[in-house]
Structure formats: structure tokens, C-alpha cells
Amino acid sequence: MAQARPPSRPAAADREQRLFRRRRLARRLGVWRLVALAVLALGLVVLGVYALWFSSWLAVDDVEVEGTDLLSASHVEQAAGVGTGGALVSVDTDAVERRVEALAAVASADVVRRWPHTLLVSVTEREPVAAVTIGSAVRALDGDGVVFPAPAGVTDPLPAVRTSGTVTATALREAAGVVVSLPDDLAEQVRYVEVRSADEVVLAMTRGRTVVWGSSSDSATKAEVLAVLLEQDASVYDVSVPGTPTTSD
Structure with missing residues (x-):
């Protein structure tokens, strides 16, 4: 049986040379692929920056x-x-x-x-809880005592708050706290709430009656005490200290 002869030296050299060229071409192609990807990535970044910051594509319309x-x-x-x-x-x-x-x-x-x-x-x-008159202007008053402009259609139906002299934001907050704490049956009898200071809130009631309320603290208790006091015929009802209320003519 005849044995295969090893390839001649020139044929082996040609094959090695072809393999070398292929490997060199593959390396070059790999480098160019990386360069192309880098250029593409840079182009996308530049395009994104242009679109976001300089073009009308993503502008405020x-x-x-x-x-x-x-x-x-x-x-x-x-x-x-x-x-x-x-x-x-x-x-x-x-x-x-x-x-x-x-x-x-x-x-x-x-x-x-x-x-x-x-x-x-x-x-x-802000949610208005009362209409406050400061000087000659009528403004809305929220539960935190913040004063802000509102249409007459909003302020007209609200409970009225009047100021006496110059009052602080704290005093207005106390007045707002009194307004929101009044039970409906009592609120119906209040013509307006007058705030003189943070500790001096007064209710002007129907039939010429006046209620000295004090601050907004203990308002629930004050309302209960006042409901009993109003059964008495008096001009002034003082519930500023609900534990010791008083009335006077």
C-alpha cells in the first residue's frame, strides 16, 4: 500500500502565507469594526445632544x-x-x-x-374658609391664616372675618381656626368674626349679641359651653376661658 507523501515545502509555505494574510485581514477588520462602532456611538451622542439642547425636535411648544x-x-x-x-x-x-x-x-x-x-x-x-376684610379689600383666608385674592363669587358665600387694626399672620390663623371649628347651628347665628389679636377673637352674633371667644384653642369645648349660655338672655358671652364662662348685659 502506497504511503501519502507529505506536502511539498512550497505548498506548505503557500498555505501558511494564506493563513497569515487571513489573520491579518481579520485583525484589520476587527479594528475597523471597533472604529466604526466608536464613530457611530459618537455620532449618536452628538445627535442626542443636538436634539436635546439645540434643535426644535424637543423644544417647548x-x-x-x-x-x-x-x-x-x-x-x-x-x-x-x-x-x-x-x-x-x-x-x-x-x-x-x-x-x-x-x-x-x-x-x-x-x-x-x-x-x-x-x-x-x-x-x-389654597382652600378658602373665610372672607377677610383688610382695610377696604376683601380677600380669601385659608385654614393656615394665609390671605390671598379670590373672585367675589368665591368670597361672598364664605363666613366673614373682619380685622381690627393691624393683625399678624398668627392672629389670622387663630381666626381661621375659630371659623372652621364652629358647628353649623352656631355658625348660622354668626354675622362676622372679628380678630383683634391672636388671643382676642370675637363673634358678632345676630340680635346684637357678642361672644368673646379668645384664641382658637379648646374651640370644641367653647362651642359646647356657648350653646348652653345662649339660652340665657345677655348681650355679651365670654367663653375665652371655657371652664369659667361669664355673661353680661
């Missing part, structure tokens, strides 16, 4: 406002201070929230980007 009743949407938009055409990503949402919350009628605001073109401003307004 609209500012939407929701949650307003006391305020108009245009009023909130003006306070937000965000114009159209700028990059949506560049809007400082925290700063916009602070500007909107600076409006007296706003309790809190939340600002989010709604891609690709909208900035959404969600507003929580």
Missing part, C-alpha cells in the same frame, strides 16, 4: 396648567416664566415650582416634562 379654579391658567403660565422655543431639557423645574408657589393662592405646585414638547404645571390651590 406648550405650557399646560391643571388644577386651577381660583387662578386663571394664563396667570400661572406668567408666573412660571417659561417661554416657548427653548429646549425642554433645559427647563429648571424646581425653579418653576418655586415661582408658581410664590402666588398667594397656590399651596403647592408640581412641574414635569411631558415629552416631546410640553411642560405640565399641576397646581394645588
